[in-house]
Amino acid sequence: MFKIYTKTGDKGGTSLIGGVRVPKSHIRIDSYGTVDELNSYLGVVSDSARNGEITAQLSEIQDRLFTIGSALATDPRKEIKMKLPDLFEADIQWLELQIDAMNEHLPEMRSFILPGGHIASSTCHVARCVCRRAERICVAMQESGEWLPPLVIPYLNRLSDYLFVLARYISHINGIADKPWNARLEGKE
Numbered sequence: 001m002f003k004i005y006t007k008t009g010d011k012g013g014t015s016l017i018g019g020v021r022v023p024k025s026h027i028r029i030d031s032y033g034t035v036d037e038l039n040s041y042l043g044v045v046s047d048s049a050r051n052g053e054i055t056a057q058l059s060e061i062q063d064r065l066f067t068i069g070s071a072l073a074t075d076p077r078k079e080i081k082m083k084l085p086d087l088f089e090a091d092i093q094w095l096e097l098q099i100d101a102m103n104e105h106l107p108e109m110r111s112f113i114l115p116g117g118h119i120a121s122s123t124c125h126v127a128r129c130v131c132r133r134a135e136r137i138c139v140a141m142q143e144s145g146e147w148l149p150p151l152v153i154p155y156l157n158r159l160s161d162y163l164f165v166l167a168r169y170i171s172h173i174n175g176i177a178d179k180p181w182n183a184r185l186e187g188k189e
Contacts, residue, residue, distance in 0.1 A: 020075040027141050031148075032072035034134040039065040041127035049120035049170055057098055057166075061159065064091055068152055072138075076147035087151045095158045102169040110180070115167065117176040124167035131160040 013021050022029065039062050046058040067085040074084065115125035135156040141148055168178060 020077070027137065027144065027146060028072055028075075031134065031137045031141055032069040034130060034137055035065050035069045035072065038127055038130040038134055039069070041123060041130055045120050045124045045127055045166075045170075048123060051170075051173070054120075054166070054170070060094070061162075064155065068149075068155065071149050071152065072141075087149055087155055089151065092151065092155055092158050095155075095162045099158075099162050099165045102165050106165070106168050106172055107178070109168075109178070112181040113168070113178040114181050116179055117171045118174050121167045121170040121174075121176070124163050124170060128160050128163035128167065131156055131163055135160065 009024065012024050042058050042062055042065070046055045049055065049058075064087065067087050070084045071087070115122050135153060138148055138153050138156060142153065171178065
């Protein structure tokens, strides 16, 4: 029987794919942990949206996030024995097609909008923020000389755009209008 606990991380370390041990505070662990967090939020969006088309799209994206997570969890200095999935330019183009298709149904934005109105839409905004954090961590990895596949940052960037539009789309198909942000420009007494 396979046990979920190994006790090998009890002192704050873990292994990357390839066997190299690193502290759990390592930027690689932070990067794929954040991608995993994003993936979990997408499960909540899917479950709460209760829409077959959205569920199918999010399932596709969740698969890509596992692809990204496996790449981020791999020590690039080690040769690994297993075949890992790849990310392709077509994955980014697919996101763009979904964004464009949803945008056709949405009213033009005339201001910033406030998250809210439907649990799936609100959770989608949370996922968007987590996606942006994952992107920032990956940019920091790149800046510090850590290797990552070249399409990870563009994919995460486009995914955050997709999640913003999806949040609006979920509200729209549920008959909920965008809630515009009305900036308070004068002090209140």
